[in-house]
Structures are given as structure tokens and as C-alpha cells.
Amino acid sequence: MPHKIADDFPVLNQTVNGNRLVYLDSGATSMRPVAVLQAIDDFYKKEGANPHRGLYDLAQRSTEAYDGSRAVVAKFIGADYEETIFTRNASESLNMIAYCYAPLVLTKGSNIVIPISEHHSNLVPWQVLCKSHGAELRYLYVDKSTGAIPDSEIAAKIDKNTKIVAFAHVSNVLGVMFPLEKLVAAAKAVGAITVADVAQSVPHMKLDLHALDVDFAAFSGHKMYGPMGIGVLYGKRKLLEEMPPFLYGGDMIEDVREQETDFLPPPSKFEAGTQNGGGAVGIAAAVNYIESIGWDAIEKHEKALMTRLIAGLNALPNVTVIGNNDPDARRYGVAAFNIDGVHPHDAATILNDYGIAIRAGKHCAHPLLSYLDVEFKACCRASLGIYNTEEDIEKLLATIPEVRRRMNFVD
Amino acid sequence: MSIDSIYTELITEHSRDKRNRRNVEGANHTHHGVNPSCGDELTLELRVEDGKIADAAFTGSGCAISQASASMMSDILRGRTVAEADKLAELFLGMIKGDVTDAAELEELDEAIALQGVSKMPARVKCAVLPWHTYQAAIGEQNV
Numbered sequence: 001m002p003h004k005i006a007d008d009f010p011v012l013n014q015t016v017n018g019n020r021l022v023y024l025d026s027g028a029t030s031m032r033p034v035a036v037l038q039a040i041d042d043f044y045k046k047e048g049a050n051p052h053r054g055l056y057d058l059a060q061r062s063t064e065a066y067d068g069s070r071a072v073v074a075k076f077i078g079a080d081y082e083e084t085i086f087t088r089n090a091s092e093s094l095n096m097i098a099y100c101y102a103p104l105v106l107t108k109g110s111n112i113v114i115p116i117s118e119h120h121s122n123l124v125p126w127q128v129l130c131k132s133h134g135a136e137l138r139y140l141y142v143d144k145s146t147g148a149i150p151d152s153e154i155a156a157k158i159d160k161n162t163k164i165v166a167f168a169h170v171s172n173v174l175g176v177m178f179p180l181e182k183l184v185a186a187a188k189a190v191g192a193i194t195v196a197d198v199a200q201s202v203p204h205m206k207l208d209l210h211a212l213d214v215d216f217a218a219f220s221g222h223k224m225y226g227p228m229g230i231g232v233l234y235g236k237r238k239l240l241e242e243m244p245p246f247l248y249g250g251d252m253i254e255d256v257r258e259q260e261t262d263f264l265p266p267p268s269k270f271e272a273g274t275q276n277g278g279g280a281v282g283i284a285a286a287v288n289y290i291e292s293i294g295w296d297a298i299e300k301h302e303k304a305l306m307t308r309l310i311a312g313l314n315a316l317p318n319v320t321v322i323g324n325n326d327p328d329a330r331r332y333g334v335a336a337f338n339i340d341g342v343h344p345h346d347a348a349t350i351l352n353d354y355g356i357a358i359r360a361g362k363h364c365a366h367p368l369l370s371y372l373d374v375e376f377k378a379c380c381r382a383s384l385g386i387y388n389t390e391e392d393i394e395k396l397l398a399t400i401p402e403v404r405r406r407m408n409f410v411d
Numbered sequence: 412m413s414i415d416s417i418y419t420e421l422i423t424e425h426s427r428d429k430r431n432r433r434n435v436e437g438a439n440h441t442h443h444g445v446n447p448s449c450g451d452e453l454t455l456e457l458r459v460e461d462g463k464i465a466d467a468a469f470t471g472s473g474c475a476i477s478q479a480s481a482s483m484m485s486d487i488l489r490g491r492t493v494a495e496a497d498k499l500a501e502l503f504l505g506m507i508k509g510d511v512t513d514a515a516e517l518e519e520l521d522e523a524i525a526l527q528g529v530s531k532m533p534a535r536v537k538c539a540v541l542p543w544h545t546y547q548a549a550i551g552e553q554n555v
Contacts, residue, residue: 341427343474345449346418349535353414362450369450376472378450406415407475408423 005293006387008033019355022392027172027334027383028359029222030203032286036226039285040278050274052251066277069284070267073232076287077198077217078208083240085233085267086280090199091121093218093233094166096270097195098125101216101235101243105163105193108134112164113157113192115140115149115178117171117368122197122218126166135163144372147174147323151182158186166195170204173363173381174323175306175331177201184213193239199223203385204302204332206295209234221279225385226286230279233270240266247272290386298386305384305393306331312397313337318404318411322372322379334383336363339403344380350406354399358382416528417476417535425522426475431485435466439554444545446537451477455545457488464488464496469545474538476529481542483523493550500543506530507539 006012009031014021023031049059051066074084087093106112112126116139130137140153158165165187170177180196187194193215198207203224209217216239221230235243245252245263249272254262263269290298311327313319313335322336339347344360351358359381362369369377382396404411438456445452451473458466467488469481484503488496503520505511509530517524529539 343472343478345451345474345535345538346476349414349532350418361448366450406418408418408420 004389006389008035008289009387010034010037012387016355016357017353020395022354022356022395024356024358024382024384024388024392024396026203026385026388027200027223027381029228030225030385031387032225032227032282033289035289036282036285040227040282043278043281048277051277052268062277066275066280069280072284072287076207076291077202077232077234078210078212079234080237082266083234083237085235085240085270086275087218087231087233087270088229088276089220089222089231090197090218091220091231093216093231094121094195094197095125096233096246097216097218097235097243098129100246101193101239102126102129102164103133104242106130106133106135107163109136110161110163111136111138111159112166113138113140113162114166115142115168115171116371117142117147117174117365118166118168119172119197119199120364120366121199122166122168122195123365123367126164136161138162139367140167141371142171142174142176142368145324146329147171147176149178149183154179154182154186158190158192160190162187162190162192164195165192167197169196169198169201169207170332170334171323172200172334173336173365173368173379175334175336176324177330177332180212180214188213200333203290205299215239221283221286224283224286225289226283227279230276230283232283235266237266240270245269245272249273251275293386301386302333302384303330305388305390306333306335308390309335309382309384309393309397312393313400316397316400318409319400320374322374333385334381336379336381338375338379339400340375341409342403342407343376344378346407347380347400347403350403351396351399353406354395354402356396356399358396414532417526417532419525421522421525422479423475425479425482427478428482431468431482432470433468434470435468438466440549440552441554442545442549442552444541444548446473446477446541449474449538451538451541453477453481453542453545455481455542455549457546457549459493459550462494463492464490469542473541474535476526476535476538477541480523480526480539481545483521483526484542484546487521487523488546496546497550500546503543504540507536 047062049062051063196214196217199219202219217234222228252272307327318340348360435456440457453471467485
């Protein structure tokens with residue numbers, strides 16, 4: 001990396017339980033660089049007026065900051081300005097599709113297809129919707145040893161009654177990238193729409209949503225070095241025009257009469273009420289920060305760390321990598337593993353004693369953890385950000401053997 | 412607060428102990444307790460005869476703290492009257508909340524006193540109390 005990236009992230013410069021903090025939970029939320037914190041601070045210190053409303057200078061500058069942020073994010077994901085809607089987070093974006101677009105296409109006897117590995121954000125909305133519409137929720141079962149979706153599953157599950165195919169671009173537990181092109185092609189062949197949850201891929205790779213040709217996509221700012229409380233819903237322009245608004249209120253209307261309302265076109269149609277201006281400025285600053293480092297450097301760095309992490313976990317006794325354990329197989333950001341006989345929550349508590357922060361449990365993916373053959377139906381997950389170093393990985397690998405010792409196993 | 416006071420041999424042994432991990436023959440009070448945020452789950456089975464807990468055991472899975480707490484509780488409850496068991500549940504929950512700290516008062520909890528340190532670990536409190544909350548729910552529900 002060009003410089004010590006971690007130095008850009010003030011929160012990482014602290015000790016936890018007497019140890020240097022090793023933050024390995026960026027899959028849950030990534031930390032924010034000074035550039036992002038500064039941009040949010042500046043927005044509220046220097047502008048801070050309500051975008052799209054006032055006629056005075058401050059309001060004009062707020063409008064430029066807010067709209068300008070959208071332009072930055074749209075370009076970053078290969079989308080048009082009108083197709084990029086600010087939401088609170090990926091969950092809200094996915095719910096908007098489930099509440100507003102899905103009812104236009106879902107009928108009794110139709111089905112929605114999702115991988116078994118989906119995060120609850122991309123599972124529960126579809127489950128509830130299927131129940132209320134008499135539709136079927138079908139699962140694509142991943143290969144337990146590689147985490148991949150077999151072609152045969154795609155062929156068997158997506159049929160003429162499929163209306164929606166929704167999937168994570170990268171699994172938040174298995175770290176594998178799903179075959180987006182195949183899923184899109186299979187959905188298109190039967191006239192179904194595609195929904196990609198790109199929350200776990202957007203911080204790790206260059207995305208071009210137009211090229212990927214998905215119909216909708218969703219992600220959160222806080223997993224890509226931006227603030228919490230800002231996310232994005234992407235939709236193809238035609239679909240967003242057909243889709244009714246989710247919330248009604250100020251700033252999303254063209255004209256309101258006593259009994260009728262005309263809505264603005266997208267994106268405004270979906271942004272009722274005063275929006276998260278600081279969040280918008282923050283996510284745009286995060287985009288600029290990522291681009292200042294550059295995708296080549298990010299991918300090279302993260303790939304090297306992940307290869308070392310998987311190889312190191314494989315080499316440890318009593319440790320099992322979950323999903324693909326080939327160090328050279330490409331995993332994006334997350335590595336799941338278990339320590340024999342130790343519940344992941346106990347492992348996380350003990351690692352925390354050494355200043356190491358990992359996630360443990362079911363990772364908002366209960367159906368996946370029930371499906372996989374893993375002890376305790378739960379697992380540990382170490383996830384990477386651009387600020388992680390080889391030192392972080394070595395510290396984790398050196399500390400894992402302590403976990404069984406602290407749990408009084410005699411190895 | 413060192414976590415060594417939590418992961419003691421007594422607790423890790425209880426967490427892996429199979430004695431109390433079984434079904435109870437003729438169980439007449441059963442409850443399935445879950446910590447939704449972490450996935451700890453256990454089904455507690457009790458056989459109550461003439462107001463007395465003749466047998467108590469559990470099945471389920473979860474972290475060492477929840478499983479050890481369930482195992483210790485099963486030992487403690489067996490042979491107690493329901494009124495005594497109710498009082499012990501209050502005492503245990505009071506200890507974990509940090510409301511009851513007097514050693515003499517806590518003595519009644521026997522081995523479960525080993526979990527007192529959890530009162531200083533907010534993230535793990537729910538693990539320790541799950542079996543006891545499950546007991547309270549189970550005793551309120553008669554199997555049909």
C-alpha cells in the first residue's frame with residue numbers, strides 16, 4: 001500500500017484490554033478515515049441548510065453538496081444519477097424493492113429464488129412477501145465445501161413462474177462471489193427481475209452495475225468506510241419509474257392538490273422528507289478515499305492478506321475453515337472458521353481479551369448456519385478492510401491457539 | 412475483570428458435561444428458551460411431583476456460559492420444592508444483575524456462584540441467565 005492506511009483511521013489507534021486493537025470485523029461495519037469524518041463535519045459546520053428547499057446561499061451550497069454526492073456515488077457504481085437513490089442502508093433498499101416493486105410482479109403460484117446463504121436483509125423481506133402473496137420462496141443450495149452455487153441448482157430452481165431472483169454478490173459468511181452473470185442470464189431467460197445485494201462487494205472491487213445488468217442493487221455506506229445511516233438503492237430507470245414511492249412527504253412531489261398528487265421522477269420520488277445530508281457527503285467522501293488509494297492497490301493488498309489468513313488457519317490444529325479452504329481461491333473480505341469444541345461466542349470473548357475484534361455467531365444468516373454442517377450451528381468470522389496489515393493477520397493466527405488453552409482443553 | 416474468572420475449569424467442565432444433557436422421563440414442564448441475538452438455545456425439561464422437582468435436564472446448544480449455567484442449574488434444582496427453586500432463580504438473576512453481592516446470601520447457589528463474574532461482562536449476561544429464565548417460563552407452563 002502507498003502509505004500506512006491504518007494511520008488514516010483514528011479509531012484504530014487504541015488499545016483494548018492492554019493490547020493494540022486488531023479490528024477484523026469490517027464485514028459488519030468498516031471504520032471511517034479522517035477524510036470522511038472531516039467531510040461530514042464540514043457539511044454541518046459550513047453548509048448545514050436543508051437541500052432542495054431554500055433560496056439563500058447556504059441552502060444552495062447544501063443542495064450542491066447533497067446532489068454532488070449522489071453524482072459521485074452514481075459514477076462509482078456505474079449507474080446514472082437518476083438511478084441512484086439514497087436510503088438508510090442496504091436493508092432499507094431491499095425492503096423498498098420488496099414493498100414497492102415486488103407486488104407489481106408477484107402473483108399467487110409464482111416464486112422468488114434466493115441462495116440459502118443470504119443475509120436476513122435479503123431473505124426475510126422475500127419470505128414475508130411470499131407468504132402474503134401465496135408465492136413460493138425457493139432456495140439455491142450452495143456447495144458446502146466450496147460455497148459456490150452449482151449450475152444445476154440454478155437450472156432446477158429458476159423457472160417460468162420465477163418473478164424475482166435475489167442474491168448477494170459476495171456472501172457475508174462464505175466470502176465467495178456468486179456467479180452474477182449466470183444468475184442474471186437465467187433470470188432474464190424467464191423474464192424475472194434480479195436484485196443484487198452488493199453490500200459485501202462494493203468495498204472490495206470495482207463495480208459497474210450497468211455492465212452487470214442487474215435490475216436492482218443495494219448497499220450500505222458504513223461497510224465501505226462511510227458513515228452509518230446512509231445507503232443506496234440502485235434500480236434501472238424504467239423500473240424506478242414503474243415503482244410507486246415507498247414514503248410520501250416533502251420534496252418528493254411535483255404538485256399536490258386537495259385530492260391528487262403528482263410525484264417527482266426518480267431519484268426524488270423515493271426521498272421523502274429531509275434526507276441524511278451529512279451521510280450523503282460522508283459516503284461520497286468514502287468513495288473519493290477509496291479511489292485515492294485505487295482498486296489495483298486495494299485488491300492486491302486484500303488478496304495477499306486473505307491468502308495468508310486462509311493458509312494460516314488451515315495450518316492451525318483444531319481449526320476448520322468454513323466454505324472454500326483453498327488459500328488461492330478468491331474470497332472477498334471475509335473468512336469464516338471454527339475452533340473445535342469452542343463455541344464462537346466464547347472464542348470471540350477470549351480473542352477480545354487480546355484486543356482482537358472478530359464477529360461470532362450466525363451472522364444474520366440463520367438458514368445458512370442451519371444448512372452447513374458446522375459445530376454449534378455458528379461460526380467465527382474475521383473480515384478485512386483496507387487498513388488491515390500482515391501484522392493483524394499474524395496476531396490473529398498466533399492468538400487462536402490460546403483460545404482452546406483458555407477454555408481448559410489439554411492439547 | 413479477567414476472563415479467567417469466567418472460563419474456570421469448573422465452568423468449562425460443566426459446559427462439556429453430558430450428565431444433565433438429556434431428556435427427562437415423564438417431564439411435565441418443558442420450555443424452549445432462545446437468545447435470538449446469539450443463537451443460544453435450550454429446551455429445559457422438568458418432572459415435578461407433589462410440588463417438588465424430581466428431575467431436571469436440558470438439551471440444546473450454545474456458548475460455554477449458557478451451557479454451564481444450564482448444567483449447574485439442573486444440579487441445583489433437582490430435589491428442590493418449586494417454591495425453593497423460584498427463590499433460587501430470583502437469587503441467581505439478582506447476582507447476575509449485580510443486585511445481590513453478599514457471599515453468605517449467594518451460598519445457596521452452590522456451584523453457580525462461579526458465574527458471578529458474568530455480572531461484569533454485559534455482552535454475556537444474557538447467556539448466563541437464559542437457563543434460569545427458561546426455568547421460570549417452564550414452571551409456569553404445565554405440559555398437556
